[in-house]
Amino acid sequence: MKDDKGLLIVLSGPAGVGKGTVCGALREKDTNIEYSVSATTRSPRPGEEHGVNYFFHSKEEFEKMIEEGRLLEWAQYVDNYYGTPLDYVKETIDRGKDIILEIEVQGAEKVKERYPEGTFIFLMPPSLAELRNRIVGRGTETSELIDKRMTVAKNEIDMMQMYDYVVENDEIDKAVSRIRSIVTAEHCKQERLIEKYKELAEVE
Amino acid sequence: MKDDKGLLIVLSGPAGVGKGTVCGALREKDTNIEYSVSATTRSPRPGEEHGVNYFFHSKEEFEKMIEEGRLLEWAQYVDNYYGTPLDYVKETIDRGKDIILEIEVQGAEKVKERYPEGTFIFLMPPSLAELRNRIVGRGTETSELIDKRMTVAKNEIDMMQMYDYVVENDEIDKAVSRIRSIVTAEHCKQERLIEKYKELAEVE
Structure with a gap:
């Protein structure tokens, strides 16, 4: 049994943590999860297809999408816009398919505002995971290095x-397996299932 | 990385749903989960060991445990008491080990009162899962049978x-795999991990 609606899974984390690599490995392993296709104003590169790699739009079209609130989040890099089309995400979820969005932390914050019922996963660098061992370790760290680590840790927290x-990204396979467990668990959540059964049994 | 505290996992569900079978299969697959040992006033059977199969107590001892609030839940069947010792559960959790408690719904309700931070899993009979298909099916069900199913469904909801x-118990392996996913996901919960990191990084 499965609830009828898909999940919006937002995978984010600090720059360089390996979001893309983990997402790629997840895509190979789990064919039940769809991947969000971004909208952009940059030109297609050879071989790129509209609706597969990106939704390609003119600057005017993109700005109209922004105005009409049709983007879950968007950002401007150099001269181009990039964003997540809300319609595409909603259609996927309504079809009962899970969709994953791999995104920078600033984008994830915007998605949280517009779609708080999403499943938000923070991919954590092993450096932070190792914090404890190093700090409580053998006292071989210089205090300067410890201070630096503390600042990084504070920002990440x-x-x-x-x-x-x-989810700690210590090993890609482990991180992928944890994410898949989270998706399974989310589908077993009582709040998601009970609503369906209440409808079916017509009880209040 | 793992949070330091173990989980109390409470597995319950309607009578006959297969809690014991699923728990037994989980025990074989997952050696990281400990199984709660019950306290009882019944006499040990040949081969049963104190602290392994049960904690065997006299009626007086058991009643003292009840008075002192040292049981997570307890019940009386025929002439004997059965219950879950709170100390054993707490010690296991404090050691960072997960512990699973397989229990009737009335007992689960009592555990919820005393330990609401537990992870409560309802094992659902496939009959309820099949409710939808049957009801919206080919109209081959008599209305009496539909009414009966509706009553059962209402109680279970x-x-x-x-x-x-x-968790639907459609197939034991699937149910076990879902429970294991839930345990993994629970250990990845932000609230559990962030507290640990705040302590480590000494930020507030």
């Missing part, structure tokens, strides 16, 4: 707050 | 409300 789950 | 997760 601040970022973590809005997420539902924290 | 009422029971479900206090649980965190609902």
Whole structure:
């Protein structure tokens, strides 16, 4: 049994944590999860297809999408816009398919505002995971290095707050397996299932 | 990385749903989960060991445990008491080990009162899962049978409300795999991990 609606899974984390690599490995393993296709104003590169790699739009079209609130989030890099089309995400979810969005932390914050019922996963660098061992370790770290690590840790903890789950990217396979477990668990959540059964049994 | 505290996992569901079978299969697959040992006033059977099969107590000892609030839940069947020792559960969790408690719904309700931070899993009979298909099916069901199913469904939905997760017991292996996913996901929950990191990084 499965609830009827898909999940919006938002995978984010600090720059360089390996979001793309983990997402790629997940895509290979789990064919039940769809991948969000971004909208952009940049020109297609050879071989890129509209609706597969990106939704390609003119600057005017994109700005109209922004105005009409048809983007879950968007950002401008150099001269081009990039964003996540809300319609595409909603259609996928309504079809009962899970969709994953791999995105920078600033984008994830915007998605959280517009779609708080999403499943927000923070991919954590092993450096933070190793924090404890190193700090409580053999006292071989210089205090300068410890201070530096503390600052990094503090920033990452601040970022973590809005997420539902924290997944350590120590090994890609382990990270992928944890994410798949989270998706399974989310589909077993009582709140998601009971609503369906209430409808079916017509009880209040 | 793992949070330091173990989980109390409470597996319950309607009589006859297969809690014991699923729990037994989980025990074979997952050696990281410990199984709660019950306290009882019944006499040990040949081969049964104190602290392994049960904690065997006299009636007086058991009643003292009840008075002192040292049982997570307890019940009386015929002439004997049965219950879950709170100390054993707490010690296991504090050691960072997950512990699973397989229990009737009435017992699960009592555990929820005393330990609401547990992970409560409702094992659902396939009959309820099949409700939809049958009801919206080919109209081959008599209305009496549909009414009967509806009553059962209504009761089961009422029971479900206090649980965190609902797992269908369609196939034992699938049910076990879902429970293991839930345990993994619970360990990745942001609230559990962030507290640990805040302590480590000494930020507030």
